[in-house]
Amino acid sequence: MNDPKRELLQALEDYYRSEGEPGEMSIFTADELGTTMDMFRMELAGFGSDGVSVLGEFFFMPFEEKGILYFSTVITLLSTVSIGLAPDIAAAVARLNYYLPCGCYALGNKDQNLIYRMTVPLTENRPLEELKKDIILAADTAIGAAEAYEGYLKRVILNELTVEEMINELTK
């Protein structure tokens, strides 16, 4: 059961390596992580407007629905959100998500983590090569989307922009 998934994750790693992505990357088995699923982790170097390094995690959701794979991308933007700011960030995130074309931002771990996540369903019963392409596309889209809008959230968090101003800019 794990095989196609493992191969797909491997294809993802091969793809990013061959593209010369500068960050560190590696596939972690479920055992190593203590989770139910394997996970491909990659350091997204030079991410966003400031070129920070953020963690990208790519994996399959542990659903047992037959024939359908749920490929998920989670990019952790911040893991140290200060408690006092959580309500503001939550408001900004909620409003921004409304306009996001795919995936969404979210707060987790007691409002400490700010992430971007996207899940896409894929039919398993297809040639492996097509599945690989879809996985790669999904991953690239997630990274691209997360990067394109993180600037807004950052400015809201740094108090340079109110949520309303942010919406104004988005919808101009």
Added chain:
Amino acid sequence: MGKDNEELSLRQVNMHKSQVSAVSEGLNASSFKLTYMDTAAPGLQVTSPVMKDLGAISAIPAQPPTEQQMSRAYDNAGLKLSSNSHKRAKAVEEAGKRHTRQTTFATTKPRNVVKPNADAFRFFNNLDLSSLMFENERSDSFSPLLDHYKELKEIFLMIPDYETAIRTSLTAPNADQKALEKAQAKLKTLYDLRAYYDVLEDMMSNKYYAFLSMEDTGKLSYKELRTRLDGLYREQNRDTDLIDYYQNLIRLKELGLSDMKSVKNRQHEYTESLKRPPVPQDTRNAREELDKMAKSYKELLSSLSDEDSIAPDGLYTEMLFKTFAPDLAKFRTQVPDSKKSSSVKKLLADYDAYVANVGAHQSADRTQELLRRNKPEDEDVIEKRNASSSGIALTPAQQEGVRRIGAWLIQNGKDHAPFVFNLLQAPPEQQLLVFYLIENKKQDNPQQADYFSALHNYEPDLSAFTKNSDWTMISRAVRASMKMSPEMKRFGALSENIRQTQQRIDAFSNPNPNAGAAPTLAEKKSTVIKGILQRGVLLKKLYAGAGLHEDMPPDMVQDPVLRQRLKDEYLKILELIRLFRQLDPQAGGQMLPPNAYQSPRHMKGTALEDTREEEMPTSEAITEGFELLNEAAFETVSEGSFNLLEAMGETVLSFMETPGYNFASGAMAGIGSISGLVGSLFATYSLYQKTGSLTQADGLARTVDLAGDYLTNIGSLVTGAGELTNVFTNAQSVVSSTWLGSATDALWTTSNIGDKLMVGGGAVAVVAGAVKATSATIQAFREYSNFKDADKAQQTLAAKEAAHQPLTKSEQKLKVFLSHQKLAVKRDALSAGVDIVTGIMTSVAGGLTMSGYLAPIGGIVGLAALGITLVHKGVNYALKREDRINTVDEFLNIDNLVSLVRNDATHPKHAEIQKQSDRSLRKKIRQEALAMLGFDSYKECYRHICTEIAEMLYQKVFLDNPRPADYDMYYNAMSSLGMMIKPPSATNREGKPSVKDMISKMMD
């Protein structure tokens, strides 16, 4: 003045000569403790930073502050007075109390405190210094001044005796070293305590003491204080009281004393620092280290033997061997042969073979040769140099630290080989600087003077380095160091010159019998002037590098070693001036009128003209000029040259009388006045040039006229707050108004990777805890831009090209920028006739950001033509990557490079290269080209390109005066970014969008 006095002052000059070698005296200034004890000559007081006259009652207003005054004071200080009326009333009441206290203190404090007649040595040895804080009885920091003024003053007056006693005891035959170490630590703590109370006393005589509450001002961070201080210095009419107040606040922060505990800690720190530091033990496991090195070697060999490799085999293995050599030597003996793995044995065998045949089979890095010769115009490449520049030397500890980090980079840089091996070929001081920037998280915000801190106050620490770094940061640090390296070289050369001049000056009183004829008086004077000039230039450079305004006292710098150095240079200049007076037989002769030498800006309280002194020559010009002036010209002291010296001498002497520069008390004023001296010395010279006659006048005139960036404030690279903006290019200074570190800055500064990617054993171990230091406060808001702007700009350029007019460099950059826009337009065209998501900007044909399709979504783009389904415009990472790589390739002119390499018959790997696909070769060459430029990845290079363009736009739209001919073209290009454009004004020194904002917008 008789001969005796001359001897005396010369001896004083000589006493400053440290016992350490001349080179390291200037450069590897020993740790704080040594310079302190060895260079403070008796008779020359190492004074606390402030030496105000105690009786300055006039500074305090007669009446207690009114609410209005307080409110205004708070505004001036950039603080906010509470709007709550109840709280305000309370604040005014408190201010009144402070005012009363101030006036009482000023009128009642004892004026003539005498030094008590006690055994200072015994007294201090028995004194618990922390008691001087009177912590248990005081109401706040200031009350001990009022309650115990006489007592404190008497104690502090005894400090010099204590110091003398310690010095004498140190040389005594049976000196108790331990006890004397304790005593020295106590002495240093005492000096800190004295400075602390001096600062407090000075604050109490300042009207702002009453106006502002220490509770509020104490909350400001050093950064905030320094930024505000800089703003205050740049004002038209300076508020000198507020400046004094702020400077004292900074001093308090730097002193770091507040209560008994802090005093105890300080004393403890000093005691520890005086002890001989323990030789650091090497705790590494020999076997593990050998295995690690063997593994790296294996990986390197494997990648070199890869058929795709175009890397220089012999060179890389040689570099690996050299870096690993000391560890190999150390560890191979610690592990018995039976326990060595086969790969370790192979490594050792190959290494031994290499040693036996050094230099035999090093293959040239032919690829790099070709690439470097064809590098992009005006771009810097990493300099390949083994030896340090003249005048710079790393300590053995620094060298070893650099080597260890180099070894780590080899071991962990398997996928970054070209970048690593390029870096390891850079001069050692540059590598040191790179590691310094990373360990101190300064790679995004370097200050020019960081090279000084790196050289004098830093030893690389591998564990600190690995904790903090990722490859992006290393790349940034490398780029930053490349920009700072010319300055470092100049510093080295200048230091070397200073050292030589000082040698000659020292020889005045200790002439070398074999040195030939003694120098004439004129020669001596000329040498002294030379010394003054050289040190003046150095001081100016360090000041500018530290971001200090020239009128600021040197103790505003945070780095203690740099601070000490500034003070030392300052004092040495004063010594030279005194010496000159001794040499001058016509002391007190004709003075030049006061305003002949004072440049407007170092007068306190007057308008600050931001006059860059365009006529200022380079330091090279100065020293060159003096080379010519020195030896040959003074062989025959012609009438003309003697007159020149007289003129310069008068300038020096009259400098001593300038107001605003309290020579007698040695108060640490800013160096603005010394700048004035340096400038006027040269002005005198230039003036004389036109009227007098000198041998070799022509040559000198030429050197004087050299346009220089030496003494013109390195303002193109340093803002007032010391931030090194425009690190990556030399665009004109951009004042950054966003340097303030707010608390929330911390949010976006830590990466979240932490140790999530660390797995023990097999899988990739990632550098943990990469921290990024961002300084950008993004102001860009995405006002959707008008595509017409980019179009217009494009048309203008096209017209120019059609008319076969050559494009200026700026225009070329603009062209790249716009062609990028065009790329994005093409994609946009595919999206015509598309469903638009509601609510998002719909004007697809409207403006484009630099990265075009990363603008907020205009719709779903069907890109069947590209073979990809369901790609949203702006969110496809692969497309963005492709686009950016294309931009980088254009920048590198990669097509040209690929064909050069392919067609180079002399390339050692020529045969293999022919077999490679274009794509693969292109990728490799791109990596090599990026590495030589100091970029670890295309992303960093892309960022650099964006930076160049942003700076060019900023320069053309906001700064060029008069406006460039094609101003509209640049303006349109800038507005195509979609950001609101506001030129700099009197109230807002920075134009919008700022350079940083533009870069962020392009990078998003």
